[in-house]
Amino acid sequence: MLKDKLARNISIYRKEKGLTQEELAQLLRISSQAVSKWENAQTMPDISLLPSLSRILEVSVDKLLGYVAQDKRITIYEDEYLTEEYYWGTEPNTACYQVLQLMPPTKHLKLLDVGCGEGKDAVFFARNGYDVSAFDLTDAGIEKTRRLADQTGVHVNVFKADLLEFRLDTHYDIIFSSGVLHYIKPDYREEIFDNYKRFTNDNGIHVLNVFVNKPFIAPPPEKETNAYKWRSGELLAHYHDWLIRDSAEIVFDCNSSGIPHKHAMTTMAAQKVTSLGSCHVCGN
Structure with missing residues (x-):
């Protein structure tokens, strides 16, 4: 619903600006109770306030309302996910083992799988003791993630979200993503990664990969129109x-x-270190 999207976005972008509800209300010359009601989806801002709200939060009105232009499917794999079989199989990506090595679940750790597809990695993490949330844009992928989790006897908090729209408003210890980041438009990358980094706990890690273009590798045969270099x-x-x-x-x-082809890919594991004294690079 529009009201729910607007409520979530006002809350997310207000926090990204470091503003309290009271401070935002003062800038708009309204009551803090009004802002609270917006963010709880009880009411919506008057249309005359949207330009000012957009200017203060430094996001477009379209983005506040949850409109991110998508004139084509996000992924060519939506139809593939409708089959009973798991298109990508059920074996975890090798990058999952890197997460286990860098941040083993010896304590309660919250992990987010960005663009979980059919859920094989998210379910693997849940099986190994992580508190897992995951999102994808495809209804079929979300359903297959739930099914795989049920079959495995674990819980994954899986939900539908658009990679370009979704912003974190809660902290995680680990953010994981494989084979998805090429769907982020260049204009959104800085904002999205700043959000992911901000809502990562101290000493948390990001384990990510992204396809990169190389002149000696032919373009992939899939010809995805919503993929970006x-x-x-x-x-x-x-x-x-x-x-x-x-x-x-x-x-x-x-x-x-x-069709047999090749990809070039950058893989990365990075840690949020706030001070040398709290860095766990030696496992201490």
Whole structure:
């Protein structure tokens, strides 16, 4: 619903600006109770306030209302997820084992799987004791994630969200994403990663990968119209202020479309270190 989207977005973007409800109300010359009601989806702002709200929060009115232009499907795999079989299988990505190594679940750890697809990685993490949330844009992917979790006897808090729209408003210890970040438009990358970094607990980690373009590798045969180019080093640049625990650029064979081809990919694990005394790089 529009009211719910607007409520969530006002809350998210207000917190990103570091404003309390009272401070936002003062800037708009309204009561703090009015802002509280907006964020609880009890009421909506008067249309005359939207331009001022947009200016203060530094986001467009369209983005406040939850409109992110998508004239085509986000992923070409939506139809594939409608089958009974798991298109990507049920074995976890190798990057999952890196999470286990860098931040084993020896205590309660909250993990978010960004763009979980059919849920194989999210369910693997839940099986290993993490408190897992996951989101995807495809209804079929979400349903298959729930089914796999039920079959495995674990719980995954899986929900539907658009990668371009969704912003965190709660903290996690681990953010994981594999094979998804190429759907982020270049104009949104800084904002999205700043949000992910801000809502990561101290000493938390991000384990991510992204396809990168190389002149010696032919474009993939899938021809995804909603995929956007990344350059070598671009992902790392978003984490210049974090400790890079591991990074590599790999070339691998793929047959996802039935046509053998190759991909180049940047893989990265980064840690949010607030002081040398609290850094767990030595496992202490």
